[in-house]
Amino acid sequence: MTKILLSLIIVGVLLFGCMSGFTQGQKRYSSNGKTASSGGTSGNYIIITQPELESSVASFETWKHYLGYTIEVVNTSWITSQYQGIDIQEKIRNFLIEKYNESSPSYVLLVGSPTSIPLRVCYPLPSVFSDHVSTDYYYADLTGEWDADHDGYYGEYSDDTVDFIPEVSVGRIPSDNPSLVRQICQNIIRYAQDNGTWKTNVLSLASMIYYENMTAFNWTYARSDGATLMEKCKSDILEPNGYSTVRMYEKEGIRPSTYSCEYPIAHENVLTEWIKGYGLVNMLGHASELVTTQFIWDHDDGDNIPEPTELYYFDFLRATDSAKLQMKTPPIVISAGCSQLGGSKNIGRSFLEAGAAVAFVGTTDLSYYNITRVWRDERDGGAFSLDYYFISYLIGSLQKCGDALNNAKVTFLNHFMFTSYDPEWIERCYSTLLGYSLYGDPALGMTGNATDTTPPTLSLEQPNKYFYIRGLPILPVHRDVSVILGGITVKASAFDNETGIASIELWIDGVLKNVTNANKFDWFWDETSILQKHNLKIIAFDTVGNRVEQEHVVWLFNI
Structure with a gap:
């Protein structure tokens, strides 16, 4: 009882004038002094996410609204409860078909891993090949009949009528982790807003694909250098x-690349160069879900034929490298190697989740050469030509990633599809068109969108110039200071109508106490303090780094 009376007496003295000169100030910072302007991009954009990830895409939704898109966010639970279909894939597609007929959306973003929002598994020639290919193209071609004969084998060459003409551009954020999804969205926004010259830097990585006289898959190959x-x-x-x-090209072995390059391709060289700032990385090498490799003809026994014991593979990039390659503004990546987006865990997912790539174009299946097994230029077809045309549409025509990939596929469809019944050729064409997919925002391009340079607004709601007892406001204080008896919940909120809130930080006496990624902040402060002065600072950041801070002085008595 004596302690409480003493505390009230001291507090009373403080309330009525013993303190002066403390101010509550708000400073605003921005990345530069210019005012943000709205972008010229518009269109209908649908985001399909899991219920638990909806809040993680809130800032992304705000950003797209700011650019002029009409956004609709729906979750998979709602879709599965409202639409018919034999599985979640068909229900999602039926929803998209309805939306296409209503409003012709331009872009669809799937937010979730291939496990949570499954790809459609297709069987181009089930009577000839047991192989299948998983695809997100099922959600892009909304007018074709993917299982016309209702036999459960989707995308069949003879029995189904997939038309391969996409109605929408589809991308995927391949993560089920809310904080990682939020970070991927922030990376997309930062990349889209950045107009720096670094985005015109391209890192080209290529290994040898085949050596002359090499036999594989019952074929004898001509020399094929990815550097071409x-x-x-x-x-x-x-x-x-x-x-x-x-x-970076192959410079090891007895038949290295004859093209000039800045550095020989090697794992350490790739890791060193990747983080120097590139807008685009284009790479080609033998690959799997988790690695991309060099292919070296190390020695010859004298017969001028590369044989298995003479050939070596060395990784030049691994999924596990992603943690070392994390950047604030990572590049768009395209890989023409096999299976880089295959399965649920792959190099594309690892790179997006770690912040080593802002977008990743690759295939879920084998990356097939053209049927002649010779690639000299874009007219020869195969996966290499798809890579070429993606780059052409992305950079030469200034298209968005999803549109560039769609148009590269349509170009392939018009010029390189099979012209007769050749099962191997059919399998290669279907695999190329179905397998190549996009991780990332389908509406992301190389050039910058409207730049947000306006800091968020921030409000420190509690404590705020009151005398508090155990968190309850008792009396207003006639100075810019708060007096607190007992513990209190510190409350703040922030708002940004351009790119959304990335985080709010609470600092007390120069020590970071807590961080939230939401736009509201509640944190219970209950440390021991015998009438000591403390400085509270709240800092809010939007998704492109603009910040605002607010400071407040309190006297705390809490024992």
Whole structure:
């Protein structure tokens, strides 16, 4: 009882004038002094997410609204309860068909891993090949009949009528982790807003694909150097549009690449260069879900034929490298290697989740050569030509990632599809068109969108110039200070109508106490303090780094 009376006496003295000179101030900072302007992009954009991830895409939704898109966010639980279908894939597609007929959306973003929002498994020639290919193209081609004969084998060559003409551009954020989804969205926004010259830097990575006289899969191959693709992209697309390239090609073994390059391709060289700031990375090498490799003809026994004991694979990039390659503004990546988006865990997912890539284009299946097994330029077809045309549409035509991938596929469809019944050729064409997919925002392009330079608004709601007892406001204080007896919940809120709130931080006496990614902040402060002065600072950041801070002085008595 004596302690409480003493505390009230001291507090009373403080309330009526013994303290002066403390101010509550708010400072606003922005990335530069210019005012943000709205973007010229518009269209209907649908986000399909899991219920538990809806809040993680809130800032992304705000950003797209700011750019002029009409956004609709729906969750998979609602779709599955409202639409008919034999599985979640069909229900989602039926929802998209209805939306396409109503409002013709341009873009669809799936938010969830392949486990949570499954791809459609297709069987182009089930009577000939047991192989299947998983695809998100099922959600893009909304007018084709993917299982016309209702036999459960989707995308069949002869029995179904997939038309391969996409009605929408589809991308995927391949994560089920709310904080990682939020971070991926922030990376997308930062990349989209950045107009720095670094985005015109391209890193080109290529290994050898086949050596002359090499036999594999019952074929004897001509020499095929992945650098041929990179050089064609450089001379035809990148240089004419003002882009610069750093190239890494195969320089080991007895038959190295004959093309000039800045560095030999090797794991350490790739890791060192990746983080220097590139808008785009284009890579080609033998690959799997988790690695991309060099392919070296190390020695020859004298017969001039590369044999298995003479050939070696060395990884030049691994999914596990993603943690080392985390960046604030990571690049768009395209890989023409096999299975880079295959399965639920793959290099594309690892790179987006870790912040080593802002978007990743790759295939869920084998990355097939053209039927002649010779690639000299974009007219020869196969997966290499798909890579070439994606780069052409993305940079040469300034298209968004999803549109560039769609148009590359349509170009493939019009020029490189099979012209007769050749099962292997059919399998290669279907696998290329179905397998290549996009992780990331389908409406993300290389050029910057409208730039948000306006800081958020911030409100420190509690404590705020009151005398508090155990968190309850008792009397207003006639100075810019709060007096607190007992513990209290610190409350703050922030708002940003352009790119959304990324985080709110609470600092007390220069020590970070808590961080939230939401736009509201509640934190219970209950530390021991015998009438000591403390400085509270709240800092709010939007998703592109603009910040605002607010400070408040309190006297705390809590024992």
